[in-house]
Amino acid sequence: MKKLNIAILTGGNVAEREISLLSSQTILDNLDNTKYNCYLIDLSGKDFIETSSGVILDKNDFSLKINNLKITFDLIFLMLHGHPAEDGSIQGYFNLLGIPCTGCNHFSSALTFNKQACKSYLMPYNIDMAPSRLLRQGDKIKWEELGKMDLPLFVKPNKNGSSYGVSKVKNYKDLPKAVDLAFEYDDEIIIEGFLDGNEFSNGVFRHGKEVIVLPITEIVSKNEFFDYEAKYLNESEEITPARLSDKKTKECQAISKKLYEVLGCAGMTRFDYILMNDIFYFLEANTIPGFSPASIFPQQIQEYGWTISKCLDSIIKEALDQ
DSSP states (O other), rough: OEEEEEEEEOOOTTTTTTHHHHHHHHHHSSOOTTTTTEEEEEEEEEEEEEEEOOBOOOOTTTTTTTTTTEHHHHHHEEEESSSSTTTTTHHHHHHHTTBBBBSSSSSHHHHHHHHHHHHHHHHGTTTTBBBBBETTTTSSOOOOHHHSSSSSSSEEESSTTTTHHHHHHHHGGGGGHHHHHHHHOOOOOOEEEEESSSSEEEEEETTTEEEEEEEEEEESSHHHHOOOHHHHOOOOOEESSSSSSSHHHHHHHHHHHHHHHHHHHHOEEEEEEEEETTTTEEEEESOOOOTTTTHHHHHHHHHHEEEEHHHHHHHHHHHHHH
């Protein structure tokens, strides 16, 4: 069979750029080179650059010209964390070009990337979540209302990942500083009630028509919470499979499957939870989860008994069959 030309889209102009570069390298290392011709494409500024040659792609058709040979792509493997892929923006561009992409479509991506909108969408589905307030940059902040929320509080960008700009506030006098920090990363932020419990994460993907829910990972952070250092600088212990009873494991996996289907997800999606008072509280969905050597999703694939290559084959087939 003819090998498929796969563009692994990486980089970007956001805080998560370095994580994206690490994730895409893991993808490249594990895609079967007997099936695919793989090209790492770095979104740098407004240009798409093929990393090995330094050639800039033609944005009119997302093609690459090397040694007078024009290369077009059968599939885009999205490994851009944050904007413009996790928020659904770039999917519209590739839809116009008729090039399939891995992962969620533009609507599901935009919905899940906006934490508060996602929580509002899920309200009718009986998903347990922490109480929260949305603040928009430029609006007058009603500090007296925020002062009625129980401490501690989390302040976080509404549309961002990797825990950039997130603060845990234990005293109301520290709230303005935390708000200012979060606004450095987004024009919308959320003030969220603190959930005092253990953190868990659960990956999901589709193999043919079957939704596969992976083993759960328990996250034990050495820091105040699962922040950037805990995620990427070995400041946490990640236990896969999680130390949960069979009953609680099945309960969490059932919630993950429900979320995956209700939110219209595709490809790899990871759901994060806090277990408090025997209840799993949904934190957020990650539609392009980290895939670096330190990331959770690859750990869960291997614990499930699959190779990463086999999982990536399923992700690609799903995208091509849509």
